[in-house]
Amino acid sequence: xxxxxxxxxxxxxxxxxxxxxxxxxxxxxxxxxxxxxxxxxxxxxxxxxxxxxxxxxxxxxxxxxxxxxxxxxxxxxxxxxxxxxxxxxxxxxxxxxxxxxxxxxxxxxxxxxxxxxxxxxxxxxxxxxxxxxxxxxxxxxxxxxxxxxxxxxxxxxxxxxxxxxxxxxxxxxxxxxxxxxxxxxxxxxxxxxxxxxxxxxxxxxxxxxxxxxxxxxxxxxxxxxxxxxxxxxxxxxxxxxxxxxxxxxxxxxxxxxxxxxxxxxxxxxxxxxxxxxxxxxxxxxxxxxxxxxxxxxxxxxxxxxxxxx
Amino acid sequence: xxxxxxxxxxxxxxxxxxxxxxxxxxxxxxxxxxxxxxxxxxxxxxxxxxxxxxxxxxxxxxxxxxxxxxxxxxxxxxxxxxxxxxxxxxxxxxxxxxxxxxxxxxxxxxxxxxxxxxxxxxxxxxxxxxxxxxxxxxxxxxxxxxxxxxxxxxxxxxxxxxxxxxxxxxxxxxxxxxxxxxxxxxxxxxxxxxxxxxxxxxxxxxxxxxxxxxxxxxxxxxxxxxxxxxxxxxxxxxxxxxxxxxxxxxxxxxxxxxxxxxxxxxxxxxxxxxxxxxxxxxxxxxxxxxxxxxxxxxxxxxxxxxxxxxxxxxxxxxxxxxxxxxxxxxxxxxxxxxxxxxxxxxxxxxxxxxxxxxxxxxxxxxxxxxxxxxxxxxxxxxxxxxxxxxxxxxxxxxxxxxxxxxxxxxxxxxxxxx
Numbered sequence: 001x002x003x004x005x006x007x008x009x010x011x012x013x014x015x016x017x018x019x020x021x022x023x024x025x026x027x028x029x030x031x032x033x034x035x036x037x038x039x040x041x042x043x044x045x046x047x048x049x050x051x052x053x054x055x056x057x058x059x060x061x062x063x064x065x066x067x068x069x070x071x072x073x074x075x076x077x078x079x080x081x082x083x084x085x086x087x088x089x090x091x092x093x094x095x096x097x098x099x100x101x102x103x104x105x106x107x108x109x110x111x112x113x114x115x116x117x118x119x120x121x122x123x124x125x126x127x128x129x130x131x132x133x134x135x136x137x138x139x140x141x142x143x144x145x146x147x148x149x150x151x152x153x154x155x156x157x158x159x160x161x162x163x164x165x166x167x168x169x170x171x172x173x174x175x176x177x178x179x180x181x182x183x184x185x186x187x188x189x190x191x192x193x194x195x196x197x198x199x200x201x202x203x204x205x206x207x208x209x210x211x212x213x214x215x216x217x218x219x220x221x222x223x224x225x226x227x228x229x230x231x232x233x234x235x236x237x238x239x240x241x242x243x244x245x246x247x248x249x250x251x252x253x254x255x256x257x258x259x260x261x262x263x264x265x266x267x268x269x270x271x272x273x274x275x276x277x278x279x280x281x282x283x284x285x286x287x288x289x290x291x292x293x294x295x296x297x298x299x300x301x302x303x304x305x306x307x308x309x
Numbered sequence: 310x311x312x313x314x315x316x317x318x319x320x321x322x323x324x325x326x327x328x329x330x331x332x333x334x335x336x337x338x339x340x341x342x343x344x345x346x347x348x349x350x351x352x353x354x355x356x357x358x359x360x361x362x363x364x365x366x367x368x369x370x371x372x373x374x375x376x377x378x379x380x381x382x383x384x385x386x387x388x389x390x391x392x393x394x395x396x397x398x399x400x401x402x403x404x405x406x407x408x409x410x411x412x413x414x415x416x417x418x419x420x421x422x423x424x425x426x427x428x429x430x431x432x433x434x435x436x437x438x439x440x441x442x443x444x445x446x447x448x449x450x451x452x453x454x455x456x457x458x459x460x461x462x463x464x465x466x467x468x469x470x471x472x473x474x475x476x477x478x479x480x481x482x483x484x485x486x487x488x489x490x491x492x493x494x495x496x497x498x499x500x501x502x503x504x505x506x507x508x509x510x511x512x513x514x515x516x517x518x519x520x521x522x523x524x525x526x527x528x529x530x531x532x533x534x535x536x537x538x539x540x541x542x543x544x545x546x547x548x549x550x551x552x553x554x555x556x557x558x559x560x561x562x563x564x565x566x567x568x569x570x571x572x573x574x575x576x577x578x579x580x581x582x583x584x585x586x587x588x589x590x591x592x593x594x595x596x597x598x599x600x601x602x603x604x605x606x607x608x609x610x611x612x613x614x615x616x617x618x619x620x621x622x623x624x625x626x627x628x629x630x631x632x633x634x635x636x637x638x639x640x641x642x643x644x645x646x647x648x649x650x651x652x653x654x655x656x657x658x659x660x661x662x663x664x665x666x667x668x669x670x671x672x673x674x675x676x677x678x679x680x681x682x683x684x685x686x687x688x689x690x691x692x693x694x695x696x697x698x699x700x701x702x703x704x705x706x707x708x709x710x711x712x713x714x715x716x717x718x719x720x721x722x723x724x725x726x727x
Contacts, residue, residue, distance in 0.1 A: 113581070170511060
């Protein structure tokens with residue numbers, strides 16, 4: 001049976017194309033499972049998973065927990081908005097304390113880029129990165145690509161624009177790596193202050209005009225402006241941001257094609273996307289959420305099967 | 310002190326014996342005879358080592374030892390032992406301590422710790438009170454106690470008027486003012502060079518612009534005030550250009566570069582290894598090439614190990630939380646020789662002394678003995694066993710280096726490695 005090339009899911013950049021294919025095929029199976037009357041399989045009855053969230057999260061945490069429970073894993077949760085360092089305990093100590101209670105896998109969200117990579121070098125458990133600072137959010141990128149594949153048949157050859165706050169976004173970075181790995185073309189669009197200066201070196205197109213970007217793409221992934229990560233104002237006002245980078249019905253209707261609209265959530269309605277767009281048939285926002293559970297089940301299942309070996 | 314050194318190749322472009330292999334007779338701390346096959350006159354201590362080379366003693370313009378306040382990082386005693394073992398006969402010690410070295414008595418304390426050691430310790434006093442960048446410290450008073458320069462270690466003086474006043478004030482007594490080249494508003498919360506690697510890692514970047522703006526500002530100030538300015542540890546192409554132009558204008562400015570900035574690029578940070586977290590950050594190959602060129606053509610006056618022991622508790626943490634810095638004395642010679650010729654390496658290691666108030670010496674008859682002994686040809690992989698510092702945060706760990714140090718003879722003391 002096929003297996004992943006990695007023992008942890010720390011970021012998309014550590015995966016290869018076959019890994020993504022395997023995750024998608026496994027997710028296909030689990031998507032069928034979660035739509036059955038009995039939404040649960042006994043696969044991971046012998047596995048204990050700790051969800052460690054050192055940063056606020058609602059949907060990702062729920063999605064992981066649901067995925068774990070539907071695989072019949074035992075689950076413990078630890079949430080702390082404060083990083084462990086501030087409390088005087090190191091991250092390694094915090095995690096090792098939890099692992100000594102015989103935990104097999106750690107799902108971690110953390111405010112610092114590379115926290116998962118760091119942890120994987122110092123503790124004996126399989127690590128899934130549920131978002132580390134502005135670095136990566138691999139399961140989000142996987143579910144985004146999976147949703148594109150579901151809607152448009154395949155990812156290869158598609159043109160995807162990621163709109164908004166690219167500078168502070170782990171979702172953008174993971175999506176760029178995932179989409180490129182599968183042969184899609186990627187563009188980023190937003191105010192220049194929110195686009196990393198050297199992002200073109202990743203082989204993505206850079207556009208500051210939303211109209212042009214939407215005319216180019218097949219899919220637009222609208223990101224939330226992450227005010228909580230900004231140390232200064234990168235644009236004068238939300239009003240002005242929306243004027244330039246908000247998607248509305250009128251703008252979509254002016255295009256000579258029907259593009260697919262995505263959003264990783266939570267949506268700021270009326271800011272990056274208007275309600276009539278978010279709720280339209282062009283939007284696959286709620287499909288993304290459902291696919292998130294299937295993708296996370298697949299990732300957990302595949303990594304757990306490596307632990308069992 | 311009477312010694313007979315047998316069969317040593319002298320590397321000293323100021324010596325008439327440069328590039329020749331000789332015996333050296335040392336009597337009462339002075340070189341009295343340099344010739345082939347000198348006979349041991351009175352049962353003097355004899356030094357005979359494999360492929361022995363000697364040069365005038367080496368100098369490092371920027372080291373930190375932690376004491377007082379951060380003894381868990383290292384102590385002055387062990388730091389000086391590290392310096393001696395690594396071939397350095399003089400080191401300028403940063404005020405990177407707690408309390409910060411910002412008064413006459415602090416400088417006197419540091420000096421007392423180095424009393425009668427083989428390595429000469431040159432204390433650098435803080436430029437501002439508690440290195441806070443607000444008010445000038447008592448520079449003149451520290452100067453009289455032996456402070457050779459004034460520097461808020463790795464902390465930029467954000468207020469340009471304060472830097473202007475510092476340059477003007479220190480010029481009264483020919484004091485050397487150091488300015489860390491970073492505009493903090495531009496560097497923001499950056500933790501590594503801003504480029505493709507920082508983008509891939511999602512780490513906040515420090516643009517080279519932050520360094521260049523500050524250097525440009527300081528050079529304008531220097532042109533206005535006169536005085537002596539030293540810019541420690543530059544790291545970018547444009548910084549080299551700015552200083553090259555300033556020297557053409559005959560401004561009294563010197564600068565240094567850290568050895569690791571001549572050796573590694575920011576691509577080393579790819580897996581968030583905190584050993585590579587240094588300030589200024591590792592930059593790109595283009596920067597690295599320009600820095601090496603700057604060293605070769607003399608634009609960059611000094612190359613420093615920028616030795617900074619950091620205990621493991623401050624390094625074995627998430628990248629954002631890790632302290633900046635690496636130890637570097639132990640690997641300095643071996644690393645430089647992978648970049649430059651032996652002659653250039655020795656030239657680099659012996660430059661900048663007079664800027665920090667030291668005399669130049671040479672390997673000549675009737676000269677006072679200040680000497681480093683080494684074998685330039687040994688190739689080895691730098692490992693933890695090569696580290697003498699209390700902290701083991703070595704950026705050069707696992708690198709293949711060239712050249713090992715036998716020890717030093719300095720301040721009438723022989724300090725040889727086993």
